[in-house]
Amino acid sequence: MQACMPISLRLDGAMSREQFDSQFATEEACADYLIKLRWPEGYSCLRCGSGNTGCLRSRRLPLFVCRDCHYQASPIVGTVMERSSTSLRVWFLICFLSSQSAFRMNAAAISRAASVTYKTAWLILMKLRQAIAASDARxxxxxxxxxxxxxxxxxxxxxxxxxxxxxxxxxxxxxxxxxxxxxxxxxxxxxxxxxxxxxxxxxxxxxxxxxxxxxxxxxxxxxxxxxxxxxxxxxxxxxxxxxxxxxxxxxxxxxxxxxxDEVCFRLCAVHRGKSCFSSFVRLCATTTPFPYAAIVA
Ligand SMILES: [Zn+2]
Known part of the structure; x- marks a missing residue:
């Protein structure tokens, strides 16, 4: 069991595909970014709040283990990515591709560019939209x-x-x-x-x-x-x-x-001169999950 190392959250406004591939080359790199985003002061137990925790690194995603109450949690618990069998790198890649406004990517274009099925691309994009809508409501x-x-x-x-x-x-x-x-x-x-x-x-x-x-x-x-x-x-x-x-x-x-709601979010980002990529990842990481039925209803 080892402590999760903090990494920098800084992302350049306009990131190229090469930069993306370099920074988020592995599942581990994406997980580290997500962990730093969710718990900038370090993970504390989602059940009891204890900071006395460890991190198992032997699986696809790290597993936090509370030494006080023994609760175990992966970094995607409590987010729109919860229960997703799709790799974090694909989630990040779809956020990245979707933020490339010049290409105006819909689910069909993203499924080709990310080498995933149309259904996977569509579902992740819909979850992202639901996260944007929830942010808009707040x-x-x-x-x-x-x-x-x-x-x-x-x-x-x-x-x-x-x-x-x-x-x-x-x-x-x-x-x-x-x-x-x-x-x-x-x-x-x-x-x-x-x-x-x-x-x-x-x-x-x-x-x-x-x-x-x-x-x-x-x-x-x-x-x-x-x-x-x-x-x-x-x-x-x-x-x-x-x-x-x-x-x-x-x-x-x-x-x-x-x-x-999505297009309003994008237009405002364009007017701020900002890329949506880091916002999209942040929304995925900080928005609680939606029932599947609410997405496809
Ligand atoms: Zn605990």
Missing amino acids: HPLTGAVTVNSAFASERDCYSNQRNRRDAPVLIGATFHESGRLHRLKIKLVPLPHMEEKRVLPEGTAAFTERHVTAGSFVRSVTARFTARRNKLLLPHFERALQWVHTTYGGIGKKHLQVYL
Whole structure:
């Protein structure tokens, strides 16, 4: 039994495939990175909190053993990767490939690039999306918030669906003083909150209550979305829809919200000038698992 050695968490903003392959060449390197990410001060027992622990290194993943209560845990316990038989390196590689925005990788492209089945790529990407959505729910907009209604049109988002109709959304955003995008949310509006093509006041109120911090200044325009009424949000909304359309093609309403959450997360990272890779790994490492049924439902 040996202590797990700490490693550096620093990742360069834009990492090349060669750099990725070099830094995360082995399962052990990925596990060490994950352990440092989850327990920067060193592992303490997940059951009793004791720091009196050891680490078995004889398996694919290290196994922490508590010397006080004898509880055993692998570094993926309690994360979206829990119970996954896919190697950590593949999880990391898919996070990396998915963060390469230039390639706009969907599950089919990632399954080829990572040499895994389509099902494995799809499932990991969906778990990543669920982790992004959970993070989005934990981080409401705050400060001066602009809210506008719009329609994610069938042409852009789910062109292959039967019963075609536009999906009403509310867009909320905050901006830096320079005008640069800070945070962006695009949320589907439930039909009871709609009256024909208009979002009812209770729809805007529900959005604000759920996605904006109390005490924020909210400027809301929920009349028909036009470039004239809100030129601040339009380019970001169009870019988000274009991304979803060109990367994923037709998406059914069932999964549309998690895709919208993902693209908002990506767009904000782009505006911060950051790669999503370290964020994706962090989200996988710090988000509690979802039931499989919730992902495929
Ligand atoms: Zn313990």
